[in-house]
Amino acid sequence: MAKRIFELPKDHELTKDQRMAIRKPAAGQYLVVGAPGTGKSVVALLRMKKYAEDAQMQFLTFNHVLNHANSVLVGDATKYKMNTAMSWLYELHWNIVGGKPETYDQDKMPEIISHQPDYEKLIERFKEHDADFSGLSLIVDEGQDLPQGWYEAVEALHVENFFVVSDQNQQITDQNSSHDELKDVLALESSDVIELKENWRNTTAIAAFANYFYTDKSSPKPTLPNKPSAYVPILYEYEKLNSAKEIILSSYDQDPSKLIGLIVATDSKREWWAKDLTKDEKTRRESPPIVSTYVSNQKNGVHIDFDQGGIVVLNDKSVKGIEFDEVFIIIDGFKAINNDKETLMKRMYVMASRARERLFLLKSSVQKSIFEDVLPPPGTAISIERKGITEQLELLKRIKI
Numbered sequence: 001m002a003k004r005i006f007e008l009p010k011d012h013e014l015t016k017d018q019r020m021a022i023r024k025p026a027a028g029q030y031l032v033v034g035a036p037g038t039g040k041s042v043v044a045l046l047r048m049k050k051y052a053e054d055a056q057m058q059f060l061t062f063n064h065v066l067n068h069a070n071s072v073l074v075g076d077a078t079k080y081k082m083n084t085a086m087s088w089l090y091e092l093h094w095n096i097v098g099g100k101p102e103t104y105d106q107d108k109m110p111e112i113i114s115h116q117p118d119y120e121k122l123i124e125r126f127k128e129h130d131a132d133f134s135g136l137s138l139i140v141d142e143g144q145d146l147p148q149g150w151y152e153a154v155e156a157l158h159v160e161n162f163f164v165v166s167d168q169n170q171q172i173t174d175q176n177s178s179h180d181e182l183k184d185v186l187a188l189e190s191s192d193v194i195e196l197k198e199n200w201r202n203t204t205a206i207a208a209f210a211n212y213f214y215t216d217k218s219s220p221k222p223t224l225p226n227k228p229s230a231y232v233p234i235l236y237e238y239e240k241l242n243s244a245k246e247i248i249l250s251s252y253d254q255d256p257s258k259l260i261g262l263i264v265a266t267d268s269k270r271e272w273w274a275k276d277l278t279k280d281e282k283t284r285r286e287s288p289p290i291v292s293t294y295v296s297n298q299k300n301g302v303h304i305d306f307d308q309g310g311i312v313v314l315n316d317k318s319v320k321g322i323e324f325d326e327v328f329i330i331i332d333g334f335k336a337i338n339n340d341k342e343t344l345m346k347r348m349y350v351m352a353s354r355a356r357e358r359l360f361l362l363k364s365s366v367q368k369s370i371f372e373d374v375l376p377p378p379g380t381a382i383s384i385e386r387k388g389i390t391e392q393l394e395l396l397k398r399i400k401i
Contacts, residue, residue: 002257004325006307008042008073018043021194024163026051026137029186031193032165033179035222036210036353037201040165041066041321044139045074047163052080055137055161060085062142065294065314066321068302070141085146086115089153093122096131116175119149123156137161142320143182144168147175151185162186169216170320170350179218197222201323203229204384206352206359209395212376213349215342228386233352233359234397235375243401244362245276248311248328251358253284257309260289261324263316263351265333267295273330274313294318316347319354327355331363331371345374365400 011019021032021043034040048059059082061067067084071077083091090109093099099107110121136159140146143164151162164186168178177185183193199207199222207224214221238244252260262277264270274293290310294302296318304312312324316334329351337343348371352359363369376395384391 002309004257004259004307004309006073008045008075009039014046015039015196015198017194017196017198021196022047022050024194026055026057027161029160029162029188029192030164031143031179031182031186031188032163032196033167033193034165034196035167035199036170036350037199037207037225037323038196038222039198039200040167040196041070041073041141042200043196044141044163044165045070048080048139049074051137056135057081057137057139058083058088059139060088060141062145062320063318064296064302065304065318066141068304069306069322072306085140085150089117089150092157093125096129097125117149117153119147119153122153126153126156131156132158134158134160138163140164142166142170143177144171144179145176145320148177148181148185150175151177151182155185168218169214169346171346199223199225199227201356202353203227203231203357205229205232205393205395206355206357208382208384208393209233209359209376210349210353212380212395213345213352213374215345215349224384226386229357231358232394232397233361234399235361235363237363237365237398237400239365239401241364244330246282247360247362247401249277249280249282249284249289251326251328251360252289252309252311253286255309256286256289258325258357259306259309260311261319261322261327261354262311262313263319263327263329263354264313265315265330265335267315269330269333270295270313270315277311277313316351319351322354323356324354325356326358326360327351328360328362331361331369332367334370336370341374344370348374361396 018039024030032040051057061084064084067082071082093109097107110118112118144166204224204227211221264273270293274291277291280288292304293313381392381394384393
């Protein structure tokens, strides 16, 4: 398994806006907004490293995969307090009420449905126990995927210091907060909001494709990065599933230092692909890739080597905040939520923007994918001006295999 570069940038590699965000005082409320690839998680992690020794600081993320990736990226994660936002809240509540197994039913988190807290009752419970965490500072990654109730519950603990990074065009959960709602619940002034504009991650072609699915009417589309590439996103339409499998495995074989993300619609597809990719009878130049995956009920945690080459199979809910060198998206099997086109476009926006260098979509020629109705029509291109010359950049090539 080949080593890949997976590390935080040095201070001189940061933009002026990123340095400004990191250096904001440890105390206070701040919101950092920006498109995928603008370094929101990087800023949050570097801020944690800057202040962790001098402040009681807790770093929170949306999901377990992102929490694990951040732990790898930061280095010695044992020096820091890092968790998912919901796991941390549930554990904190259990400790505040002095939860015991024998009185579990009365001590457990009040919920509307499973895994969805009843925030009004939770706030009442925090006030009853007079819980005071005023000395705590929170850094929240992917803050748009937490509802206002979550923030209100934490504020009921007298927490006053929030550093939240967010992109409201990446809202793909039922419970979320817009930037206006975050500014309201955190009582932010305009000077407390920092916008990151430079895309570090994607090539121009990948960013342009992702921008096609940008739906946020309250702000302009992100600026395209000046990172030209010969690789335009490709939609492969296959007749046989083995053809899709071969494209993925041969791509890894070309460069085993690359980390490839394979994004699928469901857990059943995730499990199938994770197993099938290890069944490769073809003789190749390199050793077989390490194929890893994660499911939310996995009890022994996340075991994905983000600092090594390989293939990672995940569903779209687990890729928030993650980046891969190459991304393959199997667009078959996705289902629309209440026939909501905007949500569908946001899901593609999130998935496509995970790719750093190359992006591929795969679909069966005998199945109808709901994404076909929102993909750029054949031949769609945008104009890019570079060095005084206007070029036409095709958004998506289509190839039958």
